[in-house]
Amino acid sequence: MPCKNNISAASPSKAVRELSPYIPGLSITEIRDKYNLQNVIKMASNENPLGVSPLARDAIEQNAAFAFRYPQSGNPSLVKAIAKKHGVNPAQVVVGNGSDELIDLLIRVFASEKDSNLVCFEPCFSIYPIQAKINGTKLKRIPLNADFSFDFEKLLETVDKNTSLIFITTPDNPSGYCPPADSVRDFLERLHKKALGALVVIDEAYMDFTDEANLSLLNKTPLPKNAVFSRTFSKSYGLAGVRLGYLILPEDLADWLWRTRLPFSVNILAEQAGIAALEDVLFYTETLRTVKEGRKFLQGELKKLGCQVYPSHANFLMFRPPEGALSAAELHEKLLQAGIIIRKLTSYNLPGYLRVSVGNESENRQFIKAMKKILTSPAQ
Ligand SMILES: *Cc1c(COP(=O)(O)O)cnc(C)c1O
Numbered sequence: 001m002p003c004k005n006n007i008s009a010a011s012p013s014k015a016v017r018e019l020s021p022y023i024p025g026l027s028i029t030e031i032r033d034k035y036n037l038q039n040v041i042k043m044a045s046n047e048n049p050l051g052v053s054p055l056a057r058d059a060i061e062q063n064a065a066f067a068f069r070y071p072q073s074g075n076p077s078l079v080k081a082i083a084k085k086h087g088v089n090p091a092q093v094v095v096g097n098g099s100d101e102l103i104d105l106l107i108r109v110f111a112s113e114k115d116s117n118l119v120c121f122e123p124c125f126s127i128y129p130i131q132a133k134i135n136g137t138k139l140k141r142i143p144l145n146a147d148f149s150f151d152f153e154k155l156l157e158t159v160d161k162n163t164s165l166i167f168i169t170t171p172d173n174p175s176g177y178c179p180p181a182d183s184v185r186d187f188l189e190r191l192h193k194k195a196l197g198a199l200v201v202i203d204e205a206y207m208d209f210t211d212e213a214n215l216s217l218l219n220k221t222p223l224p225k226n227a228v229f230s231r232t233f234s235k236s237y238g239l240a241g242v243r244l245g246y247l248i249l250p251e252d253l254a255d256w257l258w259r260t261r262l263p264f265s266v267n268i269l270a271e272q273a274g275i276a277a278l279e280d281v282l283f284y285t286e287t288l289r290t291v292k293e294g295r296k297f298l299q300g301e302l303k304k305l306g307c308q309v310y311p312s313h314a315n316f317l318m319f320r321p322p323e324g325a326l327s328a329a330e331l332h333e334k335l336l337q338a339g340i341i342i343r344k345l346t347s348y349n350l351p352g353y354l355r356v357s358v359g360n361e362s363e364n365r366q367f368i369k370a371m372k373k374i375l376t377s378p379a380q
Helices: 028-035 054-066 076-086 098-110 127-134 152-158 181-193 251-260 268-279 281-304 328-337 361-376
Strands: 093-096 117-122 138-143 163-169 199-203 227-232 245-248 316-320 354-357
Touching (some): 054 268, 093 251, 098 163, 098 245, 117 127, 117 152, 138 152, 181 199, 268 281, 281 316, 328 361
Parallel strands (some): 117 138, 117 163
Antiparallel strands (some): 227 245
């Protein structure tokens, strides 16, 4: 039937019409053009401060000639390398086009029945609620404690028989808080005892950067049966641009995800770069050292400037500008004018807060220098 008045017959679902899309960090090109700047540094998206692992880069270059081939179905060599790293069976690993794809896949596979609900904290990484909404999954949200720690008691009370998935982020984004592994284990056990079938997704995108060892249950056996661990190559492995993430979960559950995932979502270059990055121990070690030292430096300097800085186990710091000084939005804008991109947290509903990713030594110094200049300028 022809359409009247040029109105297309296709229209998006109610969920899509009501969607507030994901707001990414600003890009270098965008800010360079807008403010007519020569040099812009980006400390907004928690990327690796050292760039790409040299071994991963070689692998990408060497495999460019194979770009005409489809990847091998199921990316078996990458899956095997990941399984080996974590001492698990390859059947417990699912790889995806960034953890973002896997988060969406988990929701599509396990939480899209009509009555299903998904539980997450407020605020949290915005991909969880956005993908839940797109998939028509009901959301239940629990406020974080005032110090950004997790209220597991409240979480347990909120979960009901229709809860399919619970998302927790350890260390958390944007605060950097990381709960003790024992409290996560205790929560999983109590959930199991209450005979609630919900699956807990433990997003460990930043786990490599923690100050204390053993904050991850993934390093302890046996692995819990009601948990999925999510990891990414975007942060500690420096591969955000090639898109690669993975899940570790019970085999029977992994099988459902493999059946549903688009066949070739992890491309040949990502696959080979991932394998090489896992072998690049030097780059990985250097990354952790740079992040831990940089985090300590930034933490100290921001405090000296009178900012309220939250303790962080990740490769970023959340902070508030000094009392009575500029607002977070004003400070963010002044930093942009100085060629430094950090993250406003308005999309997390935290308009008074800012998040800065740990950069390399030079970037960290430039950021602090700009902050000093802005905060001590008589104009404000
Ligand atoms: C950065 C980040 C990820 C990683 O996403 P990718 O899609 O793998 O790049 C996952 N979870 C959280 C909380 C993050 O901040």
